[in-house]
Amino acid sequence: MAPSSDAVPGTSVTAGPDLAGVDLVTVLQALSDPVRLEMVRQLAHCPGTGELACGQLQLPVSKSTVSHHLRVLHDAGVIAYREEGTRKYAFLRREELDDRFPGLLPSVVRCCTGEPTTAEA
Amino acid sequence: MAPSSDAVPGTSVTAGPDLAGVDLVTVLQALSDPVRLEMVRQLAHCPGTGELACGQLQLPVSKSTVSHHLRVLHDAGVIAYREEGTRKYAFLRREELDDRFPGLLPSVVRCCTGEPTTAEA
Numbered sequence: 001m002a003p004s005s006d007a008v009p010g011t012s013v014t015a016g017p018d019l020a021g022v023d024l025v026t027v028l029q030a031l032s033d034p035v036r037l038e039m040v041r042q043l044a045h046c047p048g049t050g051e052l053a054c055g056q057l058q059l060p061v062s063k064s065t066v067s068h069h070l071r072v073l074h075d076a077g078v079i080a081y082r083e084e085g086t087r088k089y090a091f092l093r094r095e096e097l098d099d100r101f102p103g104l105l106p107s108v109v110r111c112c113t114g115e116p117t118t119a120e121a
Numbered sequence: 122m123a124p125s126s127d128a129v130p131g132t133s134v135t136a137g138p139d140l141a142g143v144d145l146v147t148v149l150q151a152l153s154d155p156v157r158l159e160m161v162r163q164l165a166h167c168p169g170t171g172e173l174a175c176g177q178l179q180l181p182v183s184k185s186t187v188s189h190h191l192r193v194l195h196d197a198g199v200i201a202y203r204e205e206g207t208r209k210y211a212f213l214r215r216e217e218l219d220d221r222f223p224g225l226l227p228s229v230v231r232c233c234t235g236e237p238t239t240a241e242a
Contacts, residue, residue, distance in 0.1 A: 024232050025155050032152075032153045102232065103224060103227070104228045107222070107223065110223060110224065111145050111223065111225055
């Protein structure tokens with residue numbers, strides 16, 4: 001389940017766009033990049049709450065490049081953020097995405113999980 | 122089943138790349154365009170043999186733009202061609218894609234089938 005700001009006092013969730021207004025092309029474009037696909041893979045497989053502090057993502061790119069790619073995923077409705085103090089956690093909008101695009105995210109995660117990491121700067 | 126050149130004398134199939142060498146990003150990039158998504162949707166839903174003469178695709182773009190987008194789909198391993206005399210038929214490489222990227226094409230087709238056509242020049 002997606003983390004909720006209701007459950008954790010002192011945190012706020014930046015949910016991103018209403019998925020009803022996001023089309024399939026936008027989501028596919030957001031996913032069709034090796035760095036962003038690797039972000040999605042890591043978020044899909046992170047244990048526990050299903051969220052990762054943005055700095056915990058293991059990627060061979062600069063911090064500003066990470067920020068750019070996170071923004072693309074956020075703007076396409078693939079991820080949302082939870083902010084707690086100065087820390088920002090990212091998580092996949094699994095349930096909402098599955099309502100809007102049934103089966104898409106699970107199939108992409110399954111397909112990229114078996115692949116070698118090709119993320120490059 | 123994909124049309125086979127063995128079954129129809131006088132035709133040849135242009136199969137495209139070996140999907141073992143095609144990565145997920147390439148396929149997602151090929152699919153993440155409104156015109157190409159509409160091509161995939163029409164090919165997925167065409168009755169009978171599962172193939173359409175390239176000229177039968179109903180798209181609001183020029184013939185040369187259709188050719189360009191068909192080439193992108195072909196080079197990414199999403200479609201193949203069967204040539205019969207001067208006619209060229211396109212079909213989805215459903216089974217091979219499903220072996221390489223399980224569930225991906227069906228979920229994309231399902232997701233774009235419910236959407237309004239947004240293909241533009």
